Amino acid sequence: MKSKANIGGAHPLFYPVLVAACLAVLTPVLWMVSTSLKNKTELFSDPPLLWPESPSLAAYRSVFTDYPFADYFTNSLIVVLTATAISLVFSTLAGYGLSRFKFSGRGAFLAFLLLSQMFPSVMLVIPYFKIMKTAGLLDSRLGLIVTYISFTIPFCTWMMYGYFKSIPRSLDEAASIDGCGPARTFFEVILPLALPGMVATAVYAFITGWNEYLFALILTNSESQKTLPVGIGQLIGQYKVEWNELMAASIYSTIPLMLFFLFLQRYLISSLTAGAVKD
Amino acid sequence: MATATLNGISKIYDNGFQAVNELNLDLEDGEFLVLVGPSGCGKSTALRMIAGLEEISSGELRVGDRLVNDLAPKDRDVAMVFQNYALYPQMTVGQNIGFPLKLRGIGKADREKQVRHAAGILELMEQLDKKPGQLSGGQRQRVAMGRAIVRQPSLFLMDEPLSNLDAKLRVQMRADIASIQKDLGVTTFYVTHDQVEAMTMGHRVAVIKDGVLQQVAAPEALYARPENVFVAAFIGSPSMNLCEGMLLRNEHGFQLQLGDQHLGVPDSVFDNRSVLAERLEEPLVVGFRPEHLEDAALIPQHPEDRRFETTVAVREALGAETLIHFALSAPPVNSGDPDALDELGGGKTSRCTARFGAATRARVGERIQVALDTEHLHFFDPKTHLVI
Numbered sequence: 001m002k003s004k005a006n007i008g009g010a011h012p013l014f015y016p017v018l019v020a021a022c023l024a025v026l027t028p029v030l031w032m033v034s035t036s037l038k039n040k041t042e043l044f045s046d047p048p049l050l051w052p053e054s055p056s057l058a059a060y061r062s063v064f065t066d067y068p069f070a071d072y073f074t075n076s077l078i079v080v081l082t083a084t085a086i087s088l089v090f091s092t093l094a095g096y097g098l099s100r101f102k103f104s105g106r107g108a109f110l111a112f113l114l115l116s117q118m119f120p121s122v123m124l125v126i127p128y129f130k131i132m133k134t135a136g137l138l139d140s141r142l143g144l145i146v147t148y149i150s151f152t153i154p155f156c157t158w159m160m161y162g163y164f165k166s167i168p169r170s171l172d173e174a175a176s177i178d179g180c181g182p183a184r185t186f187f188e189v190i191l192p193l194a195l196p197g198m199v200a201t202a203v204y205a206f207i208t209g210w211n212e213y214l215f216a217l218i219l220t221n222s223e224s225q226k227t228l229p230v231g232i233g234q235l236i237g238q239y240k241v242e243w244n245e246l247m248a249a250s251i252y253s254t255i256p257l258m259l260f261f262l263f264l265q266r267y268l269i270s271s272l273t274a275g276a277v278k279d
Numbered sequence: 280m281a282t283a284t285l286n287g288i289s290k291i292y293d294n295g296f297q298a299v300n301e302l303n304l305d306l307e308d309g310e311f312l313v314l315v316g317p318s319g320c321g322k323s324t325a326l327r328m329i330a331g332l333e334e335i336s337s338g339e340l341r342v343g344d345r346l347v348n349d350l351a352p353k354d355r356d357v358a359m360v361f362q363n364y365a366l367y368p369q370m371t372v373g374q375n376i377g378f379p380l381k382l383r384g385i386g387k388a389d390r391e392k393q394v395r396h397a398a399g400i401l402e403l404m405e406q407l408d409k410k411p412g413q414l415s416g417g418q419r420q421r422v423a424m425g426r427a428i429v430r431q432p433s434l435f436l437m438d439e440p441l442s443n444l445d446a447k448l449r450v451q452m453r454a455d456i457a458s459i460q461k462d463l464g465v466t467t468f469y470v471t472h473d474q475v476e477a478m479t480m481g482h483r484v485a486v487i488k489d490g491v492l493q494q495v496a497a498p499e500a501l502y503a504r505p506e507n508v509f510v511a512a513f514i515g516s517p518s519m520n521l522c523e524g525m526l527l528r529n530e531h532g533f534q535l536q537l538g539d540q541h542l543g544v545p546d547s548v549f550d551n552r553s554v555l556a557e558r559l560e561e562p563l564v565v566g567f568r569p570e571h572l573e574d575a576a577l578i579p580q581h582p583e584d585r586r587f588e589t590t591v592a593v594r595e596a597l598g599a600e601t602l603i604h605f606a607l608s609a610p611p612v613n614s615g616d617p618d619a620l621d622e623l624g625g626g627k628t629s630r631c632t633a634r635f636g637a638a639t640r641a642r643v644g645e646r647i648q649v650a651l652d653t654e655h656l657h658f659f660d661p662k663t664h665l666v667i
Contacts, residue, residue, distance in 0.1 A: 168363065168365065171365050171367065173330075173332050173359075173361070174361060174366075174426075175367075176352040177330055177357065178353070178378055178382060179353040179382035180382060181351070181353070189367055193369060276364075276366055276367070276368040276411065277364055277365055277366075
C-alpha cells in the first residue's frame with residue numbers, strides 16, 4: 001500500500017532518472033538487434049546506420065546453417081540446466097542443515113565455502129584441466145557440469161543458508177511439536193517458504209553457467225561438445241568478424257535467460273513468510 | 280489431560296551458564312499453573328525443556344506417569360502456543376489449525392469437523408480460508424490457540440502468548456484463554472513476565488528468579504504472604520514498598536522505626552510470627568503495600584502515632600484512585616529484580632508509592648500526613664531476605 005502511494009506522488013526526478021537508466025541499458029540491446037538485421041555492406045557503412053534500410057533475417061538462418069549452432073545450444077542447455085538443478089538441490093539441503101543444526105566445525109566450514117570463492121578462475125584452469133584429464137572427463141558435457149557445480153554450490157549454499165536463517169526457527173519448533181519429524185518439518189513447512197530464495201539461487205547458478213567462457217573453452221575441444229559462449233566466440237575470426245551473425249547468435253543466447261527469468265520472477269517475492277510470526 | 284511433574288529439572292548450557300536450577304513443580308490434572316519471573320530468569324527455558332525443544336541437563340520430567348525426558352517433541356503429547364505465534368504462512372487458517380491432525384493421519388472429514396469446532400470456540404469461523412498474513416494480531420493469536428486446542432493434548436504450554444498484543448486486547452484474551460482452559464480442562468503451563476497475567480489467570484503461580492524457584496502458591500496467598508523479598512516486590516502493582524527498619528519497644532508499646540520516623544505497631548503483628556519478638560532492635564527489611572498507605576486527611580480516625588509526614592514527589596491520578604510517590608528517609612532494599620529501577624538518593628532514602636483515595640487533595644511539593652496501616656506489615660531477614 002505504502003509503495004503504491006509513494007509512486008503516485010513520486011519525486012519529480014523519479015521518471016526522468018528511470019528513463020535515462022532504461023536508455024543506458026537498452027541502447028546496446030537495440031544496437032545488437034539492429035546490427036543482426038543488417039547485410040554485409042550496411043555493417044560497415046559510413047556513417048553507421050541506426051537501423052538497416054532493408055532488414056534481413058539472413059544472419060539468424062546462417063548461424064544454424066553455416067555453423068553447428070544447434071549443438072552449441074543443446075550443449076549449453078544440458079550443461080547449465082543440469083548444473084543448476086544439482087547446485088540447487090545440494091545447496092538447499094546444505095543451507096538448511098547449516099542454518100538449523102549446531103555441529104563442531106560449522107563456522108569453519110562456512111568460512112571455507114567462502115574462501116573457495118576467492119581464487120581467480122584463471123588460477124584454477126590448469127589444475128582443473130589436469131583433474132579432468134585424469135578423470136577422463138575432458139571434452140565432455142559431464143566434465144563441464146562437474147566444473148560448474150564446483151563453482152556454484154559453495155556460493156549457492158551461502159545464499160540458501162542466509163535465506164533459511166531469515167525463516168523463523170519457531171516455525172521448525174512449532175512443526176516439531178505439532179508432530180513433524182525433521183524431514184517432514186523441512187519438506188512440508190520450511191521448504192515451501194524457501195521458494196523465493198531457491199529461485200534467486202537458481203537464477204544465479206543459471207547465469208553463472210550460461211555465461212561461462214573460460215573453462216568451456218579450455219575443457220572442450222570438439223564441435224559437438226562446445227557451449228554457446230565458446231561457439232559465439234569463434235565467430236570472431238582472425239581476419240574478419242561477422243558482426244551480423246555474432247549479434248544474431250548473441251540474441252539467440254539471451255532468449256533462454258529471458259524465458260528463465262519470466263518463468264521464475266513470479267516466485268521472486270519476499271512476502272511468503274508474512275504473518276508467520278509477529279515482527 | 281494429565282498431571283505433569285518436574286523433578287529437579289536443571290538446564291546447564293555448554294558455556295556453563297545455568298539457566299534453570301533444580302526446578303520442582305507438580306501440575307495437577309486440569310490445573311493452570313503460571314510461571315512468572317523477570318526477563319532472563321529461565322522461565323522460557325523451563326517451558327522449552329518441557330516441550331522438548333531444549334535438552335534437559337538433569338532431573339526428571341513426567342507427563343502423566345510417562346517419563347518423557349528423552350522423547351521427541353512430537354511424542355510428548357504437548358501443544359505449545361508461541362510468543363510470536365509461529366503460524367505456517369503458506370497455509371490457510373483452517374490448514375494451520377488442522378495441521379497437527381493431518382500429521383496424526385486423521386481423515387479429511389474428521390479433521391474438518393474438529394477444525395470447525397475449534398474455530399467455533401475461538402470465533403474464527405469467518406477466517407478459516409484466509410492466510411495468516413491477512414489477519415490481525417489478535418486473530419493470529421487465536422489461530423495459534425486453535426492449533427493447540429484442536430489436538431486435545433495432555434498439556435498446553437504457553438510462552439508469553441499475549442505479550443505481542445496491545446493492552447486492551449491483552450485484557451480480553453487473558454479472560455478468553457482462562458475461560459477456554461477452564462472449559463477444556465487441559466493442564467496448562469503458562470510462562471509470562473507480567474505478574475498481572477500471572478495473578479489473574481493462574482490457579483497457582485510459581486515465581487522464578489535466576490533459574491531458582493522462589494515460591495509456588497495461589498495468587499491470593501502469594502500476594503498476602505510472600506516468602507521472600509523478591510516475591511514481595513515482584514508480585515503486585517505498584518509493587519510493595521521495601522526499606523530497612525527496626526522494631527522497638529518503649530513505654531508506648533511496640534514501635535516501628537523507619538529512618539527518623541517512629542510508628543506505633545499493634546501487638547497483632549506478632550501473631551503467627553513468634554520469631555519476630557526475638558528480633559527487636561535488630562535491622563529488618565520492612566514491607567508495606569501501597570494500598571496500606573492512605574492520605575491521613577481522608578481518615579481522621581486513624582491513630583496519631585501511625586502517621587508520618589512526607590513530601591509529595593509525583594502524583595498520578597488514575598480516576599478511581601491516586602498514586603502518590605514520595606521519598607522515605609530509610610535505607611532502600613534491593614529486591615533483586617533486574618527489571619526494577621535503581622534506587623536513587625545515595626542509599627539513604629527509599630522510593631515509596633502510596634495508593635490514596637481519589638478524594639485526596641495532596642499536590643506535588645506539599646507536605647502531607649500519610650497514615651500507615653501497621654497491621655499489614657511484612658518483615659524479612661535483611662541477610663537471607665526470607666520472611667520472618
